[in-house]
Amino acid sequence: SQTIHQWPATLVQPVGSPLSLECTVEGTSNPNLYWYRQAAGRGLQLLFYSVGIGQISSEVPQNLSASRPQDRQFILSSKKLLLSDSGFYLCAWQIGTENSPLHFGNGTRLTVT
Amino acid sequence: GNSVTQMEGPVTLSEEAFLTINCTYTATGYPSLFWYVQYPGEGLQLLLKATKADDKGSNKGFEATYRKETTSFHLEKGSVQVSDSAVYFCVLRRSQAGTALIFGKGTTLSVSS
Numbered sequence: 001s002q003t004i005h006q007w008p009a010t011l012v013q014p015v016g017s018p019l020s021l022e023c024t025v026e027g028t029s030n031p032n033l034y035w036y037r038q039a040a041g042r043g044l045q046l047l048f049y050s051v052g053i054g055q056i057s058s059e060v061p062q063n064l065s066a067s068r069p070q071d072r073q074f075i076l077s078s079k080k081l082l083l084s085d086s087g088f089y090l091c092a093w094q095i096g097t098e099n100s101p102l103h104f105g106n107g108t109r110l111t112v113t
Numbered sequence: 114g115n116s117v118t119q120m121e122g123p124v125t126l127s128e129e130a131f132l133t134i135n136c137t138y139t140a141t142g143y144p145s146l147f148w149y150v151q152y153p154g155e156g157l158q159l160l161l162k163a164t165k166a167d168d169k170g171s172n173k174g175f176e177a178t179y180r181k182e183t184t185s186f187h188l189e190k191g192s193v194q195v196s197d198s199a200v201y202f203c204v205l206r207r208s209q210a211g212t213a214l215i216f217g218k219g220t221t222l223s224v225s226s
Contacts, residue, residue: 042218043218044216046213057213092157099145101162103158104158
């Protein structure tokens with residue numbers, strides 16, 4: 001069966017520090033991968049998605065970047081965190097058609113101080 | 114642009130009450146529509162979907178009909194249970210190929226016995 005791992009579960013970082021959040025999927029090949037952010041009162045905001053290795057689509061211009069160095073690995077990064085980067089970050093995978101369900105990880109709670 | 118607007122919660126109901134959570138969307142073309150649910154302590158998961166106008170999605174007693182004329186996808190259930198307490202997200206997938214899901218802000222449902 002397929003599983004998705006996100007880490008760390010929680011993270012507290014100072015303003016200006018770098019960020020690296022990792023997401024890996026097991027049990028499937030060539031999934032679509034997604035990064036979402038959930039901020040208080042704002043629902044889920046799509047940040048990046050990827051349909052293959054090295055292919056990244058950015059939905060919102062911001063202080064973050066994403067990379068997909070391997071088929072089942074998706075990394076969210078920042079060179080210098082801002083206070084506004086605080087939030088709950090969710091990784092998701094999808095296989096099959098475009099209307100197939102997304103399967104979400106447990107998320108990372110990031111607090112920038 | 115593409116967006117989803119759903120009624121703000123929390124929605125508080127007694128067991129066996131009728132539930133409606135309103136959702137309207139703005140999109141170009143013919144998007145696919147979904148409802149995702151997040152039960153307490155669990156990850157987001159797909160509840161139901163409709164991929165074209167007049168389609169009705171259904172699952173676990175929940176239903177939603179894709180109404181193109183009113184650009185709506187309201188979630189309904191005839192008789193809610195305590196176990197239905199969760200956060201419900203109305204979601205849109207744009208009609209262009211290769212694009213990802215746009216989430217509403219979520220509506221919290223609390224059902225008491």
